[in-house]
Amino acid sequence: MSIETLLHESRVFYPRNSFSSQSNVSTQTLYEQAHQDRLSFWESQAKKLLWHQPWNQVLDWKRPYATWFEGGKLNASENCLDVHLATKANQTAFIWEGENGEVRTYSYQALYEKVNTLAFQLRHRFGVQKGDRVTLYMPLIPELAIAVLACARIGAIHSVVFGGFSSASLKDRILDSQSSLLMTADGGYRRGKIIPLKEMVDVALSDPDTPIKTVLVVRHTGETIAWVEGRDVAYSQVMEEPHFMKPESMDSEDPLFILYTSGTTGKPKGIVHTTGGYLTHAKYSTKVVFDLKDEDIYWCTADIGWITGHTYVIYGPLSNGSTVMMYEGSPDYPDFDRFWGIVARHKVSILYTAPTAIRSFMKWGRDYPDKHDLSSLRLLGTVGEPINPEAWVWYYEVIGQSRCPIVDTWWQTETGGIMITTLPGLHAMKPGRAGLPLPGIEAKVLDERGNEITSGGGLLSLTQPWPSMLRGIWGDSDRFESVYWSQFETYFAGDGATVDEDGYVMVLGRVDDVLNVAGHRIGTMEVESALVGHEGVAEAAVVGMPDLVKGQAILAFVTLTEGVSASEILSKELIAHVSQEIGAIAKPQKIIFTPELPKTRSGKIMRRLLKNLAEGKAAGDTTTLSNPGIMDDLALKMQATC
Ligand code: WT7
Numbered sequence: 001m002s003i004e005t006l007l008h009e010s011r012v013f014y015p016r017n018s019f020s021s022q023s024n025v026s027t028q029t030l031y032e033q034a035h036q037d038r039l040s041f042w043e044s045q046a047k048k049l050l051w052h053q054p055w056n057q058v059l060d061w062k063r064p065y066a067t068w069f070e071g072g073k074l075n076a077s078e079n080c081l082d083v084h085l086a087t088k089a090n091q092t093a094f095i096w097e098g099e100n101g102e103v104r105t106y107s108y109q110a111l112y113e114k115v116n117t118l119a120f121q122l123r124h125r126f127g128v129q130k131g132d133r134v135t136l137y138m139p140l141i142p143e144l145a146i147a148v149l150a151c152a153r154i155g156a157i158h159s160v161v162f163g164g165f166s167s168a169s170l171k172d173r174i175l176d177s178q179s180s181l182l183m184t185a186d187g188g189y190r191r192g193k194i195i196p197l198k199e200m201v202d203v204a205l206s207d208p209d210t211p212i213k214t215v216l217v218v219r220h221t222g223e224t225i226a227w228v229e230g231r232d233v234a235y236s237q238v239m240e241e242p243h244f245m246k247p248e249s250m251d252s253e254d255p256l257f258i259l260y261t262s263g264t265t266g267k268p269k270g271i272v273h274t275t276g277g278y279l280t281h282a283k284y285s286t287k288v289v290f291d292l293k294d295e296d297i298y299w300c301t302a303d304i305g306w307i308t309g310h311t312y313v314i315y316g317p318l319s320n321g322s323t324v325m326m327y328e329g330s331p332d333y334p335d336f337d338r339f340w341g342i343v344a345r346h347k348v349s350i351l352y353t354a355p356t357a358i359r360s361f362m363k364w365g366r367d368y369p370d371k372h373d374l375s376s377l378r379l380l381g382t383v384g385e386p387i388n389p390e391a392w393v394w395y396y397e398v399i400g401q402s403r404c405p406i407v408d409t410w411w412q413t414e415t416g417g418i419m420i421t422t423l424p425g426l427h428a429m430k431p432g433r434a435g436l437p438l439p440g441i442e443a444k445v446l447d448e449r450g451n452e453i454t455s456g457g458g459l460l461s462l463t464q465p466w467p468s469m470l471r472g473i474w475g476d477s478d479r480f481e482s483v484y485w486s487q488f489e490t491y492f493a494g495d496g497a498t499v500d501e502d503g504y505v506m507v508l509g510r511v512d513d514v515l516n517v518a519g520h521r522i523g524t525m526e527v528e529s530a531l532v533g534h535e536g537v538a539e540a541a542v543v544g545m546p547d548l549v550k551g552q553a554i555l556a557f558v559t560l561t562e563g564v565s566a567s568e569i570l571s572k573e574l575i576a577h578v579s580q581e582i583g584a585i586a587k588p589q590k591i592i593f594t595p596e597l598p599k600t601r602s603g604k605i606m607r608r609l610l611k612n613l614a615e616g617k618a619a620g621d622t623t624t625l626s627n628p629g630i631m632d633d634l635a636l637k638m639q640a641t642c
Contacts, residue, residue: 013405077150090108093110125238294322
């Protein structure tokens with residue numbers, strides 16, 4: 001390997017020959033093929049799946065609605081399981097490690113059997129039909145993956161709700177998707193503590209309008225839980241007897257799942273993904289970006305509750321027949337070396353994690369990874385937010401021991417899979433720059449008018465439809481059109497970016513009112529509406545504040561209702577309130593009480609000025625404010641609390 005040492009941030013790293021020479025992609029051929037004929041390129045990727053019936057047309061594009069592989073029929077669970085049985089029945093599909101140290105493994109055959117049994121019961125015992133929605137609110141245990149695949153097998157649309165969300169968030173997502181069945185567990189472990197999932201479910205379902213008829217409960221922690229006769233059913237009981245369930249033949253464009261994500265309004269969006277195009281991209285991108293081989297032990301540390309877990313814990317690796325590591329818990333439990341123990345114990349060869357985790361590892365120090373044998377690692381990846389070059393280089397040197405290429409993958413819930421990255425055996429790596437659009441993907445950086453920018457910053461847009469693109473927002477096509485398609489002729493990603501002379505894209509972060517806290521997307525409006533839902537709060541404005549580990553932390557400016565006075569206790573209460581309304585991931589780091597918020601004469605809150613304050617910059621132009629003095633007061637308050 002050679003390193004060009006220029007300025008710290010402009011070092012370029014190259015994959016070693018030993019990596020490139022064995023890699024799945026080591027030439028430009030895929031780029032050339034996709035360039036010559038994008039649709040036939042995608043067609044050749046789709047042909048790597050098992051179809052019951054071929055498609056009539058690769059793409060039908062009526063902006064902003066795409067139809068991929070129209071007329072084709074397939075089943076996602078069959079493509080993740082049945083197709084491997086002839087050659088890989090005994091190969092391990094999942095290695096799962098619980099936070100308490102328990103290890104369970106599932107061969108492809110065993111996983112297939114579980115999925116079939118659950119799918120059969122969902123259909124024949126609980127009457128779940130093709131197209132019905134099923135909500136999954138689970139810890140990161142194998143049963144969650146089994147449930148996802150069982151839904152896919154019978155054509156039920158899964159809606160996984162991350163186990164860190166509150167009862168209120170769960171309730172909203174159930175009502176929006178109108179799910180008839182919910183699967184959960186008694187609880188999950190997080191840093192040795194039990195998260196009482198079933199208790200949260202009971203609260204969420206106390207809503208008289210709940211559409212949920214059946215709650216399937218996995219016994220995981222063994223805690224005592226409340227039981228509603230006639231509604232609650234033990235998972236172990238339905239799994240007693242093995243069954244076979246024929247995979248439902250799904251149209252390529254039948255929805256596979258809904259996944260809720262934050263936007264710029266208070267209400268989360270149910271992003272809809274369909275079957276054929278999504279799975280085509282999941283399989284293809286996993287193979288080329290992670291250079292997957294049969295011998296790999298592949299570990300994507302994301303929770304299945306996020307899109308990363310859908311595509312790169314379940315559908316991508318399983319459709320490629322690989323061995324997937326899953327770990328239930330937290331990276332610092334029981335000690336700061338938990339991840340490195342897992343890598344060494346299970347001989348993990350590919351590790352895909354988030355910049356926020358990497359920055360935590362840096363903070364904890366290299367003694368923790370250094371205690372373990374990390375020689376099984378051969379490729380590293382990151383996702384979720386921009387990675388700062390320091391963290392990139394640390395990851396490269398300390399975890400990858402200057403041996404493993406790093407793929408910095410940019411994508412979104414909406415894109416279904418990786419859009420921009422380097423390919424590990426082919427490209428030079430530039431810390432902090434995600435890289436190039438994958439073969440088959442077209443991306444550009446545009447100015448506000450939609451003209452392409454070749455130097456300096458602009459807005460990132462995906463300029464051609466791609467198979468795994470979102471097909472809409474569940475039940476809200478107006479919002480789909482206005483959020484993603486009103487800014488430009490092409491797809492507006494919501495991120496700012498620059499491109500360098502080699503075409504490498506550097507993603508700068510969100511340009512809208514969406515925060516990225518520890519890789520989690522949180523809408524400022526969501527937090528604001530939670531805050532004003534508290535009786536003591538009159539108004540709230542939420543902005544992101546730079547945080548060394550989380551990337552961004554939440555800063556809330558709050559005005560109180562008449563007669564309520566600011567106090568440390570109230571501040572704690574408001575933080576707890578947000579946690580209860582949305583979930584712990586959305587907790588404000590700090591609340592600043594103020595008698596008024598900066599507003600224009602027409603009454604619009606000037607969040608931009610607050611953002612500057614939070615970022616430690618000068619407030620900016622305050623002349624349009626109806627109350628210009630307020631910014632000085634707030635600046636003093638910020639200083640006092642920092
Ligand atoms: C937003 C999408 C995609 C799975 C995880 C998050 C940011 C994601 C990167 C990256 C810079 C990144 C963007 C994007 N983001 N990956 N490699 N470099 N920023 O999915 O919750 O839908 O969030 O995450 O801002 O828009 P998500």
